[in-house]
Amino acid sequence: MSREQQMSSEERLSHSELRLRQITDTIPAHVGYFDHDWVFRYGNKRYAQWFGTTSEAMKDRPIPEVIGPHVFAQVEDKVRRALAGEQVSYEYSMPGPDGETRFTRSTLVPDFGPDGEVIGCYVHAVDITEQRRTQDALAQAQKMEAIGQLTGGLAHDFNNMLTVVMGNLQGLIEVLGEHPAVDEYVQPAMAAAEGGAGLVRRLLAFSRRQPIAPVVVEVNGLVLDMARMIRRSLPSTIAISTASRDVDLRALVDPNQLESALLNLALNARDAMPNGGELRIECSLECIEGRAAADLELPPGCYVQIAVSDNGTGMDSATLARVFEPFFTTKSFGRGSGLGLPMVYGFIKQSGGGVRIRSRQAVGTTLSLLLPQAPQQVQAVAPPPVSVAPAAALEGRLVLLVEDDDKVRDVVRKQLSALGCAVLEAESGHEAADMVENIPAIGLVLSDIVMPGGMDGRALARFVRRFRPELPLVLMSGYADKAEDGREEADVQVLDKPFSAEQLAAALHAAIA
CATH class of the missing domain: 1.10.287 (Helix Hairpins)
Incomplete structure (x- = not known):
């Protein structure tokens, strides 16, 4: 006779309950049961731990006592519906032991007795915080x-x-x-x-469409220089300090844009400390991977981090969720455009980095810029000097002006005439291509990039390069990412709108030099 056959009915029942408990404790879900009196009769290990207790401790205790008032306020109506015979699914949140909000999706399944009355409810819940x-x-x-x-x-x-x-x-x-x-x-x-x-x-x-010029930057030196300038912009009630956890921190970034970003952050920190405080800028090498990298939309690896911290008023969660939106500001009318932090965000993302922000009300804010680390073998290279042709080189030159906006075309035509140029006008790329093909006297093409009709400025530039490769060409655009596309064409000057007459002249000189 086997051991199971020798066991009494009571022992077999106890053994089955133990095995069932082991199973429910092992599955990756929260499982529980409460009766029609709103009293828990069972909770597996995960379910009990979710509420900071044990399976034994939660047994025979009322639902509000186990799950707490915060969760009970969210689920009370669902429990009532389930005990009335309805299967109910819902989500709720609760603060975790680490202070972060946790989320769960829960389903209540009514347990019907032999007479068809609900005698209790089964609970099946899954942690969906990561999701x-x-x-x-x-x-x-x-x-x-x-x-x-x-x-x-x-x-x-x-x-x-x-x-x-x-x-x-x-x-x-x-x-x-x-x-x-x-x-x-x-x-x-x-x-x-x-x-x-x-x-x-x-x-x-x-929007990450502004041209940037990344070079190798020694971050510690740049931050020290900026700290000296920032100090002059802060009241005497605010102390500023800098620190670095690593000696050689070199990032691949546009230094002018980085300086502007740091100044923006410093001024925001100043406004967050109206009664004084401390502004701290700390540089370090930060290696991120896994969820941290995914949250920042960055590949895992090591990045140069510049953390700007203040001990000011801080922000609530609603404000924190919107700080990078253009024109969103908590400052009074006329004191801020709401473009400071969005500009910082866009520049860092365009540079291949990430931005993370932590803030607590009445404690302060830390905003960290993570920048791509420059390869050790790469050295900063000074840009070659630009040779400028004499002004006389434009005198009498026939310029083909290609622009679909008649008002813009009229203004640019006047600027070209003031430079001594003769001007032909075209409203589309196709019209301009016909002129280039049939008028040999054309000595320069100045074309907008964004144009309707199937042939934009880039397509026109490719046509000109094939048909008359020696013809100087300048593209102009008010849409910076389109301008970047234009820069991919070899030997093409790109002029960003709006521009002054001096900037136009400089671009034309550079094209014919």
């Missing part, structure tokens, strides 16, 4: 990408309008000369237009 974190990160990335595409598209139209405004204002200044109306009316309008151009550049920085 929610991934979904939230994806949704945030998609939202930021959508905003970036919107701002990049708007920049093209804004830059065309600003080109018209600034070109006509410059023409008015030249016509009026020393007239008092220039200082009183025209110059303020020009300053406002230039401010608008700066606003568009910041939008493009957020």
